[in-house]
Amino acid sequence: MSSELDNEQELPQQHAVTIHDVARAAGVTIGTVSKALNGQGKLKEETRERVRAVALRLGFRPNDLAQSLLRGRSFTVGLITTDSYGRFSIPLMSGIEDALGSAQISVFLCDARDDAVREQQHINSLLAKRVDGIIVTGRRIDARVPIDVGNTNTPVLYAYAQVKEADALCLLPDEAQGARIATEHLLAHGRRRLAHITGPSYFEAVQLRQEAMRQVLKEHGLDLPGHRALAGPWQEAWGHRAVGFLLEMDPGIDGIFCGSDQIARGVVDALRERGVKVPADVAVVGFDNWEIIAAATRPALTTVDMNLHELGRIAGTRLLAMIAGEKASGIIRLPCSLIVRDSCGVHTLGTAERRKEDQGD
Amino acid sequence: MSSELDNEQELPQQHAVTIHDVARAAGVTIGTVSKALNGQGKLKEETRERVRAVALRLGFRPNDLAQSLLRGRSFTVGLITTDSYGRFSIPLMSGIEDALGSAQISVFLCDARDDAVREQQHINSLLAKRVDGIIVTGRRIDARVPIDVGNTNTPVLYAYAQVKEADALCLLPDEAQGARIATEHLLAHGRRRLAHITGPSYFEAVQLRQEAMRQVLKEHGLDLPGHRALAGPWQEAWGHRAVGFLLEMDPGIDGIFCGSDQIARGVVDALRERGVKVPADVAVVGFDNWEIIAAATRPALTTVDMNLHELGRIAGTRLLAMIAGEKASGIIRLPCSLIVRDSCGVHTLGTAERRKEDQGD
DNA sequence: TTGTACGCGTTATCAG
DNA sequence: CTGATAACGCGTACAA
Numbered sequence: 001m002s003s004e005l006d007n008e009q010e011l012p013q014q015h016a017v018t019i020h021d022v023a024r025a026a027g028v029t030i031g032t033v034s035k036a037l038n039g040q041g042k043l044k045e046e047t048r049e050r051v052r053a054v055a056l057r058l059g060f061r062p063n064d065l066a067q068s069l070l071r072g073r074s075f076t077v078g079l080i081t082t083d084s085y086g087r088f089s090i091p092l093m094s095g096i097e098d099a100l101g102s103a104q105i106s107v108f109l110c111d112a113r114d115d116a117v118r119e120q121q122h123i124n125s126l127l128a129k130r131v132d133g134i135i136v137t138g139r140r141i142d143a144r145v146p147i148d149v150g151n152t153n154t155p156v157l158y159a160y161a162q163v164k165e166a167d168a169l170c171l172l173p174d175e176a177q178g179a180r181i182a183t184e185h186l187l188a189h190g191r192r193r194l195a196h197i198t199g200p201s202y203f204e205a206v207q208l209r210q211e212a213m214r215q216v217l218k219e220h221g222l223d224l225p226g227h228r229a230l231a232g233p234w235q236e237a238w239g240h241r242a243v244g245f246l247l248e249m250d251p252g253i254d255g256i257f258c259g260s261d262q263i264a265r266g267v268v269d270a271l272r273e274r275g276v277k278v279p280a281d282v283a284v285v286g287f288d289n290w291e292i293i294a295a296a297t298r299p300a301l302t303t304v305d306m307n308l309h310e311l312g313r314i315a316g317t318r319l320l321a322m323i324a325g326e327k328a329s330g331i332i333r334l335p336c337s338l339i340v341r342d343s344c345g346v347h348t349l350g351t352a353e354r355r356k357e358d359q360g361d
Numbered sequence: 362m363s364s365e366l367d368n369e370q371e372l373p374q375q376h377a378v379t380i381h382d383v384a385r386a387a388g389v390t391i392g393t394v395s396k397a398l399n400g401q402g403k404l405k406e407e408t409r410e411r412v413r414a415v416a417l418r419l420g421f422r423p424n425d426l427a428q429s430l431l432r433g434r435s436f437t438v439g440l441i442t443t444d445s446y447g448r449f450s451i452p453l454m455s456g457i458e459d460a461l462g463s464a465q466i467s468v469f470l471c472d473a474r475d476d477a478v479r480e481q482q483h484i485n486s487l488l489a490k491r492v493d494g495i496i497v498t499g500r501r502i503d504a505r506v507p508i509d510v511g512n513t514n515t516p517v518l519y520a521y522a523q524v525k526e527a528d529a530l531c532l533l534p535d536e537a538q539g540a541r542i543a544t545e546h547l548l549a550h551g552r553r554r555l556a557h558i559t560g561p562s563y564f565e566a567v568q569l570r571q572e573a574m575r576q577v578l579k580e581h582g583l584d585l586p587g588h589r590a591l592a593g594p595w596q597e598a599w600g601h602r603a604v605g606f607l608l609e610m611d612p613g614i615d616g617i618f619c620g621s622d623q624i625a626r627g628v629v630d631a632l633r634e635r636g637v638k639v640p641a642d643v644a645v646v647g648f649d650n651w652e653i654i655a656a657a658t659r660p661a662l663t664t665v666d667m668n669l670h671e672l673g674r675i676a677g678t679r680l681l682a683m684i685a686g687e688k689a690s691g692i693i694r695l696p697c698s699l700i701v702r703d704s705c706g707v708h709t710l711g712t713a714e715r716r717k718e719d720q721g722d
Numbered sequence: 723t724t725g726t727a728c729g730c731g732t733t734a735t736c737a738g
Numbered sequence: 739c740t741g742a743t744a745a746c747g748c749g750t751a752c753a754a
Contacts, residue, residue, distance in 0.1 A: 015433070016491070016513060018747055029725050034749055041750090044723060059512040064489040065430045066747035069730045072376070074426065076490075079470070087448065097472050106486055109440070109470040111458050125467055128425040129437075130377070151420040152377060236657040262657070292623070296597040379731060390741050395733060402734095403739060427731035430746045 017058045026054040037062070068130065077319060078108045078126035080119065080147070082138030082161065087290065088308060092137055092160055095312020103320055105132070112138075120148065127152055133319045136161050141203050155322035159315035160308065162204075167329045169322070171315050173306040178336030179209035182257050182285040182304050183216040185338055189345050191255030191283050195228040197242045197267060198259025206231065206259060209287075213257060228253070239266025247274065254282055255344075261286040261293040261303055268297050268343060283344040299342035306336050378419045387415040398423070429491065438680060439469045439487035441480065441508070443499030443522065448651065449669060453498055453521055456673020464681055466493070473499075481509065488513055494680045497522050502564050516683035520676035521669065523565075528690045530683070532676050534667040539697030540570035543618050543646045543665050544577040546699055550706050552616030552644050556589040558603045558628060559620025567592065567620060570648075574618060589614070600627025608635065615643055616705075622647040622654040622664055629658050629704060644705040660703035667697050 023030045028051060035041040036051035037060075068074040077100060081089050097107055108126060112119035126134060133155040136147055146163040147156060158170040186194055196213055199206050214224045227249050232238035239258060243266075246253060258264035264286030271278050278284055278299055286294060286303035294301035311334050322328055384391045389412060396402040397412035398421075429435040438461060442450050458468055469487060473480035487495060494516040497508055507524040508517060519531040547555055557574055560567050575585045588610050593599035600619060604627075607614060619625035625647030632639050639645055639660055647655060647664035655662035672695050683689055 016747095019749095020747080030748080031726075031750075032724060035724090038749080042723065047723080061485070061489050061511070061513075063430070063491060063747050064486075065426050065435065065491055066730085067749080069424070069426045069430060069732095069746095070748060070750095072730075076469075087451075090448075090451070093470070094472060097470065101472075101483075104486070106490060107470050108437075109454070109458065109468050111455060111462075122462075124422070125425075125465070128422050129467060130424060130426055150422070152422075262653070266657075296623070296627075377731095380733095381731080391732085392734085392742075393740060396740090399733080405739060408739080424731050427746085428733075430730090430748095431732055431734090433746075 016063070017060050018063070019060070022051065022055045022058055022060050025058060026051045073132055074130045075104060076106045076108060076129065076131050077323075078110055078122070078129075078131045078134040080110045080112055080122060080126075080134060080136045080138075082112050082119065082136070082140065082144065083114050086139075088139060088160065088306075089137065091309040092312040092315075095309040095314075096135060096137075096159070096316045097312075098309075099313045099316025099320070103316075105320075114138075123147055123149065127154065132323045133157070135159055135315055135319055137315075139205075155319060157315055157319045157322065159311060162331070169318065169328045170331045171311055171318070172331060172333050173308070173311060174333035174335050175205045175208040176212035177333070178287065178304040178306065179212035179257070180216050181336065181338045182287070183213045185302065185340075185344060186255040186257060186283055186285060187216070187220055187222075189255070189279075189283055192222060193228075193250070193252050194222070194224065194255045194257060195230070195246055195250070195253050196224060196257050196259070197230045197232075197239055197246070197263055199231065199234045199263070201231040209259065234260055234262065236262045236266040239263035240270040241266075243267050243270035243274070247276075255284070256282060257285050257287075259287055261288045261290045261297075261301055264301050264303065264343070265293055265297045268299070268301070272298075279343055279345045285338075285344055289339045294339070294341065297343065302341045302344040303339050304336050305339050307334060310334065377424070378421050379424070380421070383412065383416045383419055383421050386419060387412045433491075434493055435491045436465060437467045437469060437490065437492050438684075439471055439483070439490075439492045439495040441471045441473055441483060441487075441495060441497045441499075443473050443480065443497070443501065443505065444475050447500075449500060449521065449667075450498065452670040453673040453676075456670040456675075457496060457498075457520070457677045458673075459670075460674045460677025460681070464677075466681075475499075484508055484510065488515065493684045494518070496520055496676055496680055498676075500566075516680060518676055518680045518683065520672060523692070530679065530689045531692045532672055532679070533692060533694050534669070534672060535694035535696050536566045536569040537573035538694070539648065539665040539667065540573035540618070541577050542697065542699045543648070544574045546663065546701075546705060547616040547618060547644055547646060548577070548581055548583075550616070550640075550644055553583060554589075554611070554613050555583070555585065555616045555618060556591070556607055556611070556614050557585060557618050557620070558591045558593075558600055558607070558624055560592065560595045560624070562592040570620065595621055595623065597623045597627040600624035601631040602627075604628050604631035604635070608637075616645070617643060618646050618648075620648055622649045622651045622658075622662055625662050625664065625704070626654055626658045629660070629662070633659070640704055640706045646699075646705055650700045655700070655702065658704065663702045663705040664700050665697050666700050668695060671695065 019030045019033050023033045033051050035043055036048040037055060100107055110122035112122060135157050137159045138161050143162045143164045146165045146168055158168060162170045162172060196210060210229055217224050230242045232242060256267055258267055264284055268278050268284055271282055276282055286301040289303045289305035294303050380391045380394050384394045394412050396404055397409040398416060461468055471483035473483060496518050498520045499522050504523045504525045507526045507529055519529060523531045523533060557571060571590055578585050591603045593603060617628055619628055625645055629639050629645055632643055637643055647662040650664045650666035655664050
């Protein structure tokens with residue numbers, strides 16, 4: 001074993017191997033190495049091969065910092081989550097990373113913990129690192145204040161977050177459409193006396209959904225009286241309690257649209273405990289498609305999926321376009337889907353046809 | 362409004378403002394600017410102030426890329442999650458970011474989706490970006506294969522992940538200790554006929570916990586016969602089903618230690634449906650302290666918390682130390698805590714004293 | 723076909 | 739006290 005081999009394999013080089021090292025080892029200059037490795041210019045094939053071999057042998061990795069400095073682009077973007085990442089962030093982040101990853105872009109993760117100064121620190125850090133763009137995410141009750149990127153004209157996109165500035169681009173789930181398909185599903189299953197058990201009414205999402213539900217009912221000549229629209233905390237226990245109020249005031253209810261799967265679970269459990277059959281007597285639709293809850297509920301929840309992974313993917317794609325120079329602004333609402341399980345009966349064809357639900361556990 | 366002001370406020374400069382711009386505007390050279398802004402060298406206070414003012418006015422932000430290139434340190438680390446981020450990743454990531462954030466270090470998020478080539482791409486990208494260190498995370502059934510950082514001597518730390526290499530540093534929750542405190546808690550509440558309902562036995566965590574539980578029981582002159590240790594899928598439905606098997610074979614059970622809060626929830630629900638009182642007749646302890654499940658269960662679950670946020674924090678801190686030059690290796694197990702709620706009775710003093718549980722809903 | 727030299731934005735070391 | 743200049747690692751016109 002020659003000492004040369006020792007150097008290569010055993011001594012972890014203190015300073016990472018640079019293009020100069022490769023040039024020296026290959027007996028050429030750095031210009032030649034660069035051309036050989038990037039397939040630029042005109043080189044003798046033999047030289048190119050030799051340089052490549054040496055680079056490989058030395059484990060040469062081009063320094064992205066130097067490249068970024070030169071190109072004026074870092075191929076990184078910042079991802080800011082305002083409320084520390086709740087469960088909604090997971091599909092969202094995963095979708096964003098999907099889109100960005102396939103464009104060879106790395107993502108800086110910043111958790112602002114809902115703290116303004118902390119957030120600004122993160123932003124400053126991102127700008128100092130010359131990120132190509134920033135995605136801001138994190139559901140809030142009302143529109144948040146836009147982030148301040150100073151004079152940097154760094155593209156910013158809000159995903160599952162909203163600001164009032166007209167020139168900002170916000171991607172949001174279409175809450176109204178989500179409520180609409182849920183309500184229509186209940187109606188399609190022949191339910192006519194519907195109720196809504198949901199979260200605090202100061203959430204914009206709550207208002208949008210309730211409004212949409214009311215609208216759909218109206219289109220069918222039905223209504224949603226106040227005592228059938230119950231707002232409370234986003235908790236399973238609230239769903240459980242609300243069923244008590246509801247049945248006491250209006251025992252004829254035959255369908256309930258819930259503002260979250262957690263609430264829906266509380267609702268379904270409470271109904272079962274009272275001997276009310278789901279979906280035979282009362283059909284239930286949830287919201288969020290939080291699998292771990294929706295699938296564990298008995299019967300499994302039919303629920304609205306906000307398609308947050310897809311929303312994230314689109315956010316990433318749109319940001320790439322903005323980085324490429326596209327101007328974009330406004331609020332874009334992306335459609336929700338209905339995930340049909342068992343809590344509403346299984347059949348979804350037509351409006352009248354009904355079939356006995358076969359409850360597989 | 363002068364045209365100067367126009368330039369500053371309305372025209373978003375195409376190229377970010379550099380130290381040269383500041384120097385020119387302040388009528389000094391870049392060296393002076395650097396010193397003024399970094400508090401280095403000896404400068405007339407008036408000059409320093411003037412330069413600072415100009416820098417602020419121009420919105421100058423030092424380019425971290427250039428600094429990193431020069432210093433040979435990027436002040437970034439990579440975070441690789443192997444299994445796409447499950448719910449365990451959230452407290453973990455948050456803890457890691459806590460520790461790293463307070464050291465002014467930014468985090469690259471990489472989701473490997475449990476795909477080896479994707480993972481290696483991410484690693485190559487991180488190395489090209491000259492990250493100062495890498496944290497690998499993501500629970501797996503068995504030890505994973507170590508990541509390949511080539512010849513870069515980049516510090517690597519495994520958090521909530523495990524490799525067999527002896528010179529790697531792995532941070533893991535102390536599963537055995539977690540099982541021990543759960544079991545001892547049940548015993549302290551006077552339970553003597555304990556059962557264990559948990560996940561698939563090919564998980565190392567499952568084996569470690571079961572072994573520990575058995576050990577504790579042995580120390581108290583008790584045992585855990587095979588028919589009281591039930592392994593199944595990590596699902597609520599499994600807990601629900603398992604209760605049936607258990608009670609059929611051994612109706613005298615007075616305490617159940619569950620492998621997850623989801624399983625525990627299934628267990629508690631099944632017990633209630635059978636008219637078995639929790640905790641009066643049977644006490645239940647869960648695992649994970651997954652608040653949303655544990656708190657929604659009636660009665661709320663007493664459960665083991667793996668302290669993953671703290672584990673993440675420590676991971677971040679240790680990585681910083683490694684970046685600073687500290688050599689570290691081996692497996693470090695961090696203690697779990699018991700979160701006492703209602704599913705086991707409320708009193709935890711002494712071993713015999715018991716009090717009527719007051720079930721607040 | 724290959725080598726040279728400049729610039730990207732900083733910091734730090736010397737002169738002045 | 740301040741100004742000029744050399745790095746850091748790379749890509750690329752331009753010269754040889």
